[in-house]
Amino acid sequence: MSNIAVLTSGGDSPGMNAAVMAVARNAAYYGMSLIGIKRGYNGLLGRAEKPADDFIRLDLDTVLDIADLPGTWLRTARCREFLDPAMREKAARTLKELDVSGLVVIGGDGSFQGAMRLCELGIPCIGIPGTIDNDLAYTEMTLGYDTAVNVCTDAVRAIRATSRSHDRPHVVEVMGRDCGDIALSTAAATGAEIVVVPEVKWKVDDVAAQLNRQIAMGNTRATVVVAEGCWKTMAPFDVYKFLLPYGKEVYPNEPMTANRFASVLKRKCGMIEARSTVIGYTQRGCSPTARDSIFAFEAGAMAVQLLKSGVSNQVIGMKHGRTFSMPIEKALAEKHHFNRKLYNLINSL
Ligand code: F6P
Numbered sequence: 001m002s003n004i005a006v007l008t009s010g011g012d013s014p015g016m017n018a019a020v021m022a023v024a025r026n027a028a029y030y031g032m033s034l035i036g037i038k039r040g041y042n043g044l045l046g047r048a049e050k051p052a053d054d055f056i057r058l059d060l061d062t063v064l065d066i067a068d069l070p071g072t073w074l075r076t077a078r079c080r081e082f083l084d085p086a087m088r089e090k091a092a093r094t095l096k097e098l099d100v101s102g103l104v105v106i107g108g109d110g111s112f113q114g115a116m117r118l119c120e121l122g123i124p125c126i127g128i129p130g131t132i133d134n135d136l137a138y139t140e141m142t143l144g145y146d147t148a149v150n151v152c153t154d155a156v157r158a159i160r161a162t163s164r165s166h167d168r169p170h171v172v173e174v175m176g177r178d179c180g181d182i183a184l185s186t187a188a189a190t191g192a193e194i195v196v197v198p199e200v201k202w203k204v205d206d207v208a209a210q211l212n213r214q215i216a217m218g219n220t221r222a223t224v225v226v227a228e229g230c231w232k233t234m235a236p237f238d239v240y241k242f243l244l245p246y247g248k249e250v251y252p253n254e255p256m257t258a259n260r261f262a263s264v265l266k267r268k269c270g271m272i273e274a275r276s277t278v279i280g281y282t283q284r285g286c287s288p289t290a291r292d293s294i295f296a297f298e299a300g301a302m303a304v305q306l307l308k309s310g311v312s313n314q315v316i317g318m319k320h321g322r323t324f325s326m327p328i329e330k331a332l333a334e335k336h337h338f339n340r341k342l343y344n345l346i347n348s349l
Contacts, residue, residue, distance in 0.1 A: 005036070006035075007036070008076045020058070028060050039075045040075075041081075044095065092123050096122075103123055124307055124310075127315035137331075138332075151282055152174045152182060156225065159223065169222045169271060171224045174283065179199075181339075192222075193222040197229075200340075212268075220271070226261065243263055262274040
């Protein structure tokens with residue numbers, strides 16, 4: 001095996017560049033050359049005008065320059081076309097034409113599905129879990145999750161300082177798609193009084209009751225951390241009907257947002273003010289923490305070693321602080337274990 005390739009796919013996550021660097025250094029160590037595929041699986045579909053926009057030979061000098069950069073230097077994309085078998089065959093053909101005999105895919109579950117399909121077409125693939133969401137059940141951490149939690153923790157600490165100055169509650173929305181892990185860890189790390197996640201069905205009135213309980217205890221500046229996906233498991237609540245008498249500009253059937261939720265809680269709890277913040281993409285576009293970088297370093301090395309020893313169709317994960325690998329299909333079949341105990345603790349105090 002003298003030629004391998006690497007791509008980053010799905011939402012970018014801190015640590016992707018560090019993982020590419022680790023793959024490159026290990027490939028160089030074993031005398032393999034490395035091709036970087038640009039914009040995830042899109043780079044294999046021949047869409048760019050020049051091949052140089054689809055793939056690049058990654059020499060050591062180049063990757064040493066990118067390792068510390070935030071984002072993903074190779075670019076990324078969510079490639080819906082990869083659901084089409086004809087497109088996957090085209091991608092496999094491209095890899096064969098490039099004389100690539102192994103591919104490292106850094107991404108989340110959708111990206112791993114793509115890797116599994118490429119394996120069926122004769123391209124050995126290894127997956128590294130790159131997503132801030134921590135929504136891959138087989139591994140204790142995904143690349144970027146620790147960084148996202150640290151960004152959110154810094155942000156919520158700052159928010160709690162200004163909430164204290166003004167004595168008012170604050171709703172903070174963090175990312176995670178359908179996974180509440182970032183919200184849960186952020187709430188625990190900052191001492192936030194309430195956390196709302198998609199894993200647990202909830203009612204607006206129950207959160208208002210929780211906030212009222214804090215106010216009754218003398219805490220008029222509680223933080224409510226909400227996961228972006230939590231609106232999906234909220235019991236029906238007509239935000240339009242509720243806020244209209246207060247002169248809020250909402251339109252029928254509009255979804256609940258952090259901003260509206262703050263307005264609703266303010267009214268329901270008789271507060272003078274309540275504020276909201278959506279932390280957003282700062283969670284993704286920053287430099288990785290040491291923990292994420294270390295995982296990237298180890299995972300990159302393991303990916304190359306596996307390919308070198310002829311192992312394929314595996315993903316790398318972390319268990320009890322050690323990297324390990326397992327078959328992609330088995331990994332994707334595992335069910336996410338939400339930390340209900342921590343959730344109950346945060347919301348009960
Ligand atoms: O999967 C990572 C993630 O940041 C999710 O937390 C979020 O729901 C989604 O990506 C946002 O995707 P996009 O970059 O397409 O807006």
